[in-house]
Amino acid sequence: xxxxVNQRAWLLVLPVFLLVxxxxxxxxxxxxxxxxxxxxxxNKFFWAGLEWFSExxxxxxxxxxxxxxxxxxxxxxxxEVPLGVFVALNMPKKGIWASVCLVLMALPLxxxxxxVGTIWQIFSRVDIGLLGHTLAAMGIDYNYTRDPLAAxxxxxxxDVWHWTSLIALLSxxxxxxxxxxxxxxxxxxxASRLDVFRFIELPKMQGxxxxxxxxxxxxxxxxxxxxxxxxxxxPGNSTTFLSIDxxxxxxxxxxxxxxxxxxxxYFLVVMLVSWVFYTVMTNMEKADTFHG
Amino acid sequence: MVDKLKSKNFNGxxxxxxxxxxxxxxxxxxxxxMSLKQNSEIISVFxxxxxxxxxDNYRTILxxxxxxxxxxNSMIYVVENVIISLIVALPAAYAFSRYRFLGDKHLFFWLLxxxxxxPAVFALPFFQLxxxxxxxxxxxxxxxxxxxxxxxxxVWILEGFMRGVPKEIDETAYIDGYSFPRFFVRIxxxxxxxxxxxxxFFCFMFSWVELLLSRTLTSIDAKPITAVMTRxxxxxxxxxxxxxxxxxxxxxxxxxxxxxxxxxxxKGFALGRV
Numbered sequence: 001x002x003x004x005v006n007q008r009a010w011l012l013v014l015p016v017f018l019l020v021x022x023x024x025x026x027x028x029x030x031x032x033x034x035x036x037x038x039x040x041x042x043n044k045f046f047w048a049g050l051e052w053f054s055e056x057x058x059x060x061x062x063x064x065x066x067x068x069x070x071x072x073x074x075x076x077x078x079x080e081v082p083l084g085v086f087v088a089l090n091m092p093k094k095g096i097w098a099s100v101c102l103v104l105m106a107l108p109l110x111x112x113x114x115x116v117g118t119i120w121q122i123f124s125r126v127d128i129g130l131l132g133h134t135l136a137a138m139g140i141d142y143n144y145t146r147d148p149l150a151a152x153x154x155x156x157x158x159d160v161w162h163w164t165s166l167i168a169l170l171s172x173x174x175x176x177x178x179x180x181x182x183x184x185x186x187x188x189x190x191a192s193r194l195d196v197f198r199f200i201e202l203p204k205m206q207g208x209x210x211x212x213x214x215x216x217x218x219x220x221x222x223x224x225x226x227x228x229x230x231x232x233x234x235p236g237n238s239t240t241f242l243s244i245d246x247x248x249x250x251x252x253x254x255x256x257x258x259x260x261x262x263x264x265x266y267f268l269v270v271m272l273v274s275w276v277f278y279t280v281m282t283n284m285e286k287a288d289t290f291h292g
Numbered sequence: 293m294v295d296k297l298k299s300k301n302f303n304g305x306x307x308x309x310x311x312x313x314x315x316x317x318x319x320x321x322x323x324x325x326m327s328l329k330q331n332s333e334i335i336s337v338f339x340x341x342x343x344x345x346x347x348d349n350y351r352t353i354l355x356x357x358x359x360x361x362x363x364x365n366s367m368i369y370v371v372e373n374v375i376i377s378l379i380v381a382l383p384a385a386y387a388f389s390r391y392r393f394l395g396d397k398h399l400f401f402w403l404l405x406x407x408x409x410x411p412a413v414f415a416l417p418f419f420q421l422x423x424x425x426x427x428x429x430x431x432x433x434x435x436x437x438x439x440x441x442x443x444x445x446x447v448w449i450l451e452g453f454m455r456g457v458p459k460e461i462d463e464t465a466y467i468d469g470y471s472f473p474r475f476f477v478r479i480x481x482x483x484x485x486x487x488x489x490x491x492x493f494f495c496f497m498f499s500w501v502e503l504l505l506s507r508t509l510t511s512i513d514a515k516p517i518t519a520v521m522t523r524x525x526x527x528x529x530x531x532x533x534x535x536x537x538x539x540x541x542x543x544x545x546x547x548x549x550x551x552x553x554x555x556x557x558x559k560g561f562a563l564g565r566v
Contacts, residue, residue, distance in 0.1 A: 009391035012383035013399065016443055019380050023440045024406045027417030090308040103550050104313050107320070110546025112501045112518045115539045122326055122536060123319040128334055130322045161316065222410035225503045229522065243412035243504075250416045251508070263413040274408045278401060 028267075034260035052261035062262065064237070065245040072241060073220045076159045080216060083160065084167025085205070089197070091172050102172075105165040117229025120158040144231065148238035151231045155239060158226060163216060170212040174205035207284060214277040221270055242266055320543070326536035334532045349537035362517035363541065365431065366500065369514065372435035373499045374492050377442045381491070385450035386476070390459065403444040414440065415508045422509055431514045434506045435499075442495045449494060453487025486556045493553045500546065517542055 038048040056062050087105075092098045108116070126132040126143055135142040144150040178200060186196050224243035227233065233240035233248070240248075246266065250259035326334060327349050328342040337343065353359040387393070388400060418437050419428070427433040461483070465475040481488065507519040521538050 003390060003392045005393065006391040007393050009387035009393040009396075012387035013393075015380040016384040016403065016447060017399070019376075019436075019439055020403060020406055020443060023418075023436055024409065024414075027414050027421055030417040030420060031413065087308065087312050090305040092305070092309070099554050101309060101313065103547075103554050104316065106550045107543070107547060108316055110497055110500065110543070110550060111539075112503065112542050114503045114518050114522055115542050118521065118535060118539050119319045119323050122532065123322045128326070128338070128532065130318070130340070133338055161319065165316070218408045222412065224410075224412055243410055246410070246412045247415065247504070250412075256416075259416065263410075266410055267413055270408045270410065271405050274405070275401070278404065 031260045031263050034256045035264055038257050048257060052257045053265070056258060056261050056265065061245065065240055065242050068238075068240065069221060069242045072155070072223070073217060075156055076163070076220050077213065077216060079156065079160050080164045080167050081209070081213060084164045084212070085171050085209070087164065087168040088171035088175055088205075089201070091168070093176070102169070105168060108162050108165055111162075113225035114229050116158065116162050117226040120154060120161075120226070121230050124154050146235055148235055151235060151239050154230060155227055158230070159220065159223075162226070163219070167209075167212045167216065170208040171205050174208040175201060178204050207281070210277065210281045210284065214274060214281065217277065218270060218274060221273075323536050323539050326532055327540045329533055331531065331533050349533040350541075352534050353537055353541065359517075359520060359538065362515060362520035365510070365514050366506075366516040366518070367545070369431040369434040369438070369506070369516070370496055370499045372431060373438045373442060374495045376435060377439055377446045377495045378488065378492060380439075381443055381446035381450055382481070382488075383476075385447045385454055386480070388447065388451045389454035390462070400447075403447055405444075407441045407444040407448075409440065411441075411502070411504045415504055418505060419508050428509065429511045429513050433509045434514060434516070437505045437509055438499045438502060442498055445494055445498065446491045449491045450484070450487055453484045453490075457483050489553055490556050493549060493556075496549055497546070 035052055036048055036050070037045040038051070091101055111119070121129075123129045124131045124142075124144060126136050132142060132144075141147070142150050144154040182200050183196065186200060191199070222243050223241055224247065227239050227241060228244060228247075231239045233244045246259060246262055249255050249262060325341060328345055328347070330344060330346050330348065333339075333342070333344060388396065414437070422428050422433040422437070427436075457480070461479065462475070465479050470479065503516075503518045503522070506516045507522070510516065510519065517538065521535065521542075
């Protein structure tokens with residue numbers, strides 16, 4: 001749509017601007033403030049410059065948490081995106097079953113995150129859980145409180161359970177927008193199923209799929225509640241992701257300076273990756289309106 | 293012929309969907325199963341359905357104020373959050389969808405960047421901010437804190453829906469002598485009613501499921517159900533039955549909300565951009 005230039009539109013944006021400034025900028029300034037100071041208690045602060053930043057950048061703790069975080073986000077994206085698209089392709093297109101599928105699939109998305117943790121805790125414990133008990137009965141040594149691999153598997157499967165539906169629902173929305181005529185044309189051209197997917201369905205899903213990947217990346221990169229409930233970051237530190245480490249540092253040990261410096265770098269990394277996604281996305285939308 | 297093709301594919305497709313939905317429902321079934329058992333049975337016998345069906349766990353929750361107030365507190369701040377988010381996001385989304393103005397694109401990304409902010413980063417500053425202005429342990433503090441990620445999302449979704457409304461409608465209304473507020477409430481909002489519904493759904497969802505901020509900002513008076521649950525887990529051993537029942541009860545409001553918006557879900561999840 002052609003937009004007109006109107007500076008008075010700022011008045012309409014003002015409430016959002018003020019609200020978000022209040023709930024984002026003020027706290028963020030506190031963080032910046034802490035990140036460059038040191039304290040010995042009693043609310044006395046000393047200028048510390050970039051000390052915390054350089055200390056953190058050389059700390060083993062941060063880098064290993066960062067590595068685990070990247071690995072986790074990469075694994076769940078690699079599993080959820082193809083699975084979500086696959087499920088979307090197999091969903092009924094209309095009728096009562098489409099509604100049933102939609103409602104059931106959206107269910108995990110509406111469960112509070114700590115309850116998701118509880119569900120999987122109860123489900124996969126060896127003593128009382130269906131999954132843990134079944135695996136143990138099959139002779140597989142599985143105990144997510146002791147074995148890092150089992151802990152990781154549990155968290156990954158849980159995340160796939162929790163969020164694949166989001167990707168499926170987004171892709172489904174993209175598929176729904178394809179006119180039936182496209183499929184008929186493909187049939188006249190005797191296109192194979194793979195070609196239909198490659199040249200008709202995938203391009204139509206591209207936009208929403210980017211949104212899905214963006215949202216999933218952001219949220220998986222900030223994951224806190226579910227691992228906190230299930231593993232508490234353990235066994236050892238094997239599932240201590242960035243947010244868990246940060247909360248330990250800020251609210252557990254009250255190390256304000258390092259925690260603040262940590263926060264800023266964390267935020268910057270998320271912003272940077274998201275900005276790349278966002279730019280690619282808006283450029284695609286633009287290209288879409290030109291050609292389509 | 294199309295029908296024939298469909299019926300040939302039907303079995304494979306149905307099989308995939310059944311397998312996927314079973315995968316989704318199995319852990320939830322297990323939670324419900326646990327909630328209907330006594331603790332002694334949970335620990336001693338492994339059974340895939342309750343041998344001695346009991347509703348005691350639910351009775352415990354629904355008669356104990358420290359439990360059921362958690363649900364009421366959560367509901368209060370979620371509703372407050374949805375209302376605040378919608379009121380500020382509606383005009384802003386209209387501005388973004390209709391006009392170009394100084395810094396609009398930067399402002400839009402800056403808003404979105406708050407959706408990307410890890411709540412863990414904001415937990416401590418929020419605690420200090422709301423303590424210093426005397427709002428700690430109130431519902432409105434949690435509602436305001438949740439606007440951090442809900443307002444940007446609301447603007448994003450609403451903008452997508454508003455873009456689909458032709459501009460001629462605005463112009464015609466102004467020619468007919470409508471003032472902006474009257475046009476917006478009487479004509480424009482009914483046109484994007486489904487978008488508003490979907491936005492409310494998303495705000496509800498992200499406020500309802502959040503734990504870290506709501507736990508950090510409350511202690512007694514406004515303690516949400518999610519925090520009540522985590523604290524009960526660590527105290528007095530593991531009361532698995534009650535914990536499971538509390539979990540089941542947190543799923544109910546979400547399920548009801550999904551049922552009401554089921555027709556708009558697909559479009560809504562695409563944030564109005566299809």
